[in-house]
Amino acid sequence: MQMYVILMVILVVGGVVLDMVHKKSAKYFFENSKKAQKNAKRTVSSGEKVSLAVQTVASEVITSSEFCNPARRVSHLFLMYGFIIFVVSTATLIFGYPTAAEAGIWPMLWHLGAAMVAIGGYWFWFLIRVDRYSEGAPLARLVRADLFIVSLLATVTFALIWSFAGAGLAGWNMLFFGLFVISATVLFGGVIWSKFAHMFFKPAAAYQKKITKADGSQENLPDVGEMNDPAIHARYPDIPEYMGTNPPNMGLGIKRESPNHY
Template identity: 45%
Template sequence: MFTSNPFAELTVFLSPAFMQIYIVLMILAVAAGTIYDMLHKKSFQFFMQRRQNSEARARRPLGTGQKFGVALKTLGKEVLTSGEFCNTKRQLSHLLLFYGFLLYLISTIVMVYAYPTAQATTPGVWPVLWNVGALMIIIGGGWFFFFLRVNVVQEQDSPFRLIPADLFVVSLVLSVLFGIIWEIVQAQGGLLATQILFGIYIGLTTLLFVSVPWSKFAHMFYKPAAAYQKRVEDVSGSDSLPTAARGKKQVASPGNTRT
């Protein structure tokens, strides 16, 4: 059951082209939503203005090689290891979400485009990775939602109280959860139940990707860019803080206080 391509089985009532076109539409939805978010919140304008001001204040202008080195450090800490989190539990939950989403997304694309029908035998590793990624998302997202959110931990709110910032993680977790339920029911051979659950799965997945302007989805693109810019400012000496404040910040930085 967990080693067979769930999307190939959809050909009983859907053309393989449905999922292939659907994925393209969702990619376009994310791109359009991110652009709208940047324009609406003027994030791009703010970022470019900050970059220009930083370059004008720089005491040690960086060359191409130095910028590449800063980009590698950003990739290694803020992207691949979520090292900006001082709270280890939050870091682990984000890593589960990040790598689970990557596994889930890549394996979905491979199964939908490379092995679209039951006649094209899907190597068992791809369905396994799809399910492993889904479980990582459920564990990491559930852990964060119920036990690590600031309003739950700090403000003692009910873990079931939803706020707009929760839209991304809630729609993501529910989407993959119903994806697994749909996969299980489909393997049992119930056509009507399969169609209903697949419809719920697609509906929740669509909500995840079209709600970019109102969720934290776009933050996946903003955070690396902001982290890179911050590192450039630190290395080039273009930090806008006064010298004394900069010195205190350097002493109190996570890199200097972590044991």
């Protein structure tokens, strides 16, 4: 099992590297960062950079504040923290506590993490998933983009069934253990075809966006200014014509109603 965990780590690292090479995401990120530095209007101090990094961790990472849909945000937090607890407790049990008698609280955390992933994942799959909720796609519809969530749900589901089946159902116990291992292998081995790698880029991209606002480079976009400024209206007379005299307070717009028009 220790060798299996090490192999899964290798597959994740390899999948992320292949994903970066295929999508050229790392190359784009660094080239965009250099371009922004050339257009910077001020130098951001080290202290300000640390402050922005803390804000990024607190907002985009710890609390996932980028989600406008509160249900999707809660579901994501269940998935994220459940997955972290599940993976850490799995590695701890396998490498540190090979026998259950001395494992302490770790088996409880293992079950808690798996249950959190199941709650957040099934909530997302049945009620929040955009192609079902907003487009009316049937539950049986599966595409390659579903590989991550389906293999993740299968992993924790078979893990919990295997655990609660116990040694009393020896044949079924081994069956569910085998399904658990197969699902986990698909989950970690299919990183290159899933959105797994985005968790490494999302915090970096969010931090870089804050830096571009702080140094004035604005992600290489023009600095228009405040949309309700009379000077801006005089410079761009079509703004009040098409957007009103106070654009920031135009109302809910597309958020006025739920997007479920299938």
